[in-house]
Amino acid sequence: MADIIQLLPDSVSNQIAAGEVIQRPASVVKELVENAIDAGAGQIKVNIKDAGRTLIQIIDNGCGMSDTDARMAFERHATSKIRSADDIFAIRTLGFRGEALASVAAIAEVELRTKEHDHDIGTFIHISGSKIITQEPVRCDSGTNFQIKNLFYNVPARRKFLKSNPAELKHIINEIQRIALSNPEVAISLHHNGSVIYELTGTNKRIRIVSLFGKNINQNLIPLDTETSVVKISGFIGQPRYARKTFGEQFFFVNKRYMKHPFFHKSIMQSYEKILPPDSFPSYFIYFDLDPADIDVNIHPTKTEIKFENESAIWQILQASVREALGKFNIVPSIDFDQAGSVEIPMPLREFSNVSMPGIRINPDYNPFDSTKNHSGSGNSSFLKPSERSNQTNWQSLYKGLEPNFETQPETWDDESVQFKIEEQQTIKNSVQFKNKYILTPVKSGLMVIDQKRAHERILYERLMQVLENNEVASQQQLFPETFELNASDATLLTSILPDLRALGFDIRDFGKNSFIINGTPGVLNTSSPIEIIESLLEEYKNSPANLQEKARETVAISLAQASAIPYGQTLKTGEISELIDNLFACQTPNFSPKGKKILSIMPLEDFEKLLK
């Protein structure tokens, strides 16, 4: 049999290669604008006709090419950007594979005018289907002017797969946005069929973002700035309230190159967890800068997928830095963040095994979209800390001071403990809330009525006292530290009890001029509205009897318990009701509120009988 293997002609292999690099008009725009950036252009003009089908023109004021280079540029694997394979790992340019121009020339008509700055005469080249039609000297501006006409004229299959003009134009706009965002100092214009889409002057990142996405975004940008030995992360993230239901304002850049990174995207979504409206995406414009040796951009022909050597370390740094930015933004909204110091994230050079990130602890239950005004703050089903939910009840105390008619004697409990356990569970399960104020629980001798607010005050008070007595301050860091201002007398009062509040787990700082910042709240409270709590705490404190005020700490604890207890009027879920009962009877003094008011009472069975006589 005759030999059948042949080398493909260049024009064919270039067409095949083009299939990878040039999928649609937007790919041409991307490749050519990237070339202009690599050529050091400060100004790039893009003119498009018919969404790129008829014409894609890119004019730059970059370095231009000599006549030989202009010819060479269209050869496959012809590049000025690398010399050896090693250079790929130090790459700072957008291109380096030397395929784009060869690919474009294989599937379109290309006219190139280019001139180096120190030359008077430039070069004109006309190529069609990889064949040079003309090459001649030409008078032209310094820099490079590409015109790509009749794209895919010789690849009907490709042409057939193109979408509508608006869809293809959208792709082009997306590419321009990415390049414009990663190179804000470069002036870029985009015209389509003679009308202006963008006319962007060279500027900084923030103004570039605003000129691309509109003024509205400006006050919603939170700056990000973190520098470690592994990576520098800068840019902006959008405020949660600015989050959109549609995807589109999410951008990652690495060393000035746009990239897709679903894994890092996930990290950001996690940082925003619970502070976003459902099914929405936060905007972000995040720039990573790192040693080119630590990334591999060569895993995909269009170089938008990038492999990071220290992916998990960067993941954590990213998350810490986004959380930090979200937190910082809320402390001092008026500060110009560009001036604020960068986040200190110490990273030993190239030691990533035990990366421990600065801990921003967030309240996982915090949900600003939870409209229920819940002083105890949990957006979930429970107003008590999950860790403190206990099944350990102290029912004896219920009967001790309270229930002379109760039939069951303490001595019999041990014998019947199993039976009792069942009854107890049953009892709790049968409890109902009444008028959003009382809890009614059937007990053997009648019906127990519990005041929901006083019960919760008791529970919180005992926990707070335990914190004070055992000196076990546990502060729950706010995701968004909050500032607040008080009138002068309240500010003085708050300052005077600050040490006690700290002992209870409040992390409050005096910010001067009667204003304060809350960074953390007592872990036992699990609150999401600390300012409201402080305000009502001050009210409760002021209204406490003078003799109590002498025992300052206890009074602070009592006032705090009162201020954070579930209010009257709040509907409780079944699980919350049983938890409340459970926790109340785990208290030392379940029958009286911290201020000595009755928490519960039993209406005897006989009274029911009398009622119906």
Ligand code: ADP
């Ligand atoms: P790559 O960008 O990967 O090097 P390309 O095929 O895109 O490969 O370009 C080939 C070469 O042509 C580049 O390396 C560069 O030297 C030259 N070139 C392309 N476009 C321009 C331009 N706008 N200005 C100056 N030189 C350019």
Ligand code: MG
């Ligand atoms: Mg290129």
